[in-house]
Amino acid sequence: MSDPDLTHPLAGIQPPFADLLGLRILQARPDRVEGEMRATPNLLNRNGKLHGGAVMGMADHLGGVGAFLNIGPTESTATVESKTNFFRAIPAGDMVTAVSILLHGGQQTMVWQTTLTRADGKMAAMVTQTQIVLRDPKF
Numbered sequence: 221m222s223d224p225d226l227t228h229p230l231a232g233i234q235p236p237f238a239d240l241l242g243l244r245i246l247q248a249r250p251d252r253v254e255g256e257m258r259a260t261p262n263l264l265n266r267n268g269k270l271h272g273g274a275v276m277g278m279a280d281h282l283g284g285v286g287a288f289l290n291i292g293p294t295e296s297t298a299t300v301e302s303k304t305n306f307f308r309a310i311p312a313g314d315m316v317t318a319v320s321i322l323l324h325g326g327q328q329t330m331v332w333q334t335t336l337t338r339a340d341g342k343m344a345a346m347v348t349q350t351q352i353v354l355r356d357p358k359f
Contacts, residue, residue: 234281235281237277237281238281241257241263241274241277241278241281242257242258242260242263243255243256243257243277243278243281244256244257245282245285248285248286248289249289250286250289250290250322250325251286251321251322251325252286252319252320252321252322253282253283253285253286253289253319253320254282254317254318254319254320255278255281255282255317255318255320256315256316256317256318257274257278257315257316257318258313258314258315258316259274259310259311259312259313259314259315259316260313261312264312267309268311268312269309269310269311269312270309270310270311270312270314270316270344272304272306275304275306275310275316275336275344275345275347276302276304276347278316278318278334278336279302279304279318279320279334279336279345279347279349280299280302280347280349282318282320282332282334283299283320283332283334283347283349283351284297284299284351285320286320286322286330286332287330287332287351287353290322290325290330291353294355295353295354295355296353296354297330297351297352297353297354298351298352298354299349299350299351299352300329300350300351300352301349301350302347302348302349302350303347303348303349304345304346304347305345305346305347306344306345307342307343307344307345307346308338308342308343308344308345309344310336310338310344311338311339314338314339315339316336316337316338316339316344317336317337318334318335318336318337319334319335319337320332320333320334321333321334323348327353328352328353329350329351329352329353330350330351330353331348331349331350331351332348332349332351333346333347333348334346334347334348334349
């Protein structure tokens with residue numbers, strides 16, 4: 221992971237959901253977004269591992285940030301499809317790191333793939349999501 225880019229316009233600005241997850245953006249570029257999140261007690265499932273919804277929420281947020289960096293000032297974006305593969309559980313207390321990369325940047329849609337890695341360096345999950353570009357100002 222890279223050092224945080226505190227000069228980026230998104231530095232320190234996140235929606236409440238990302239703050240609730242404890243998600244921190246480390247780097248955000250139009251083709252790559254990096255972040256980290258700790259598997260805190262409030263984010264665990266009944267088995268004491270990071271909840272799958274927290275994994276998906278982290279990936280969705282990073283892909284959404286990336287999509288946001290590729291749209292105009294009067295446009296918005298939303299997730300229209302997301303697929304998650306879980307490979308390994310993430311233990312309580314682990315610092316999860318994630319890298320979201322742009323696979324496709326079209327006029328109407330973007331596809332982002334996010335790889336989440338456990339503290340031991342092993343891949344825990346991979347999420348692929350499609351973001352739509354919303355051009356109607358009411359969005």
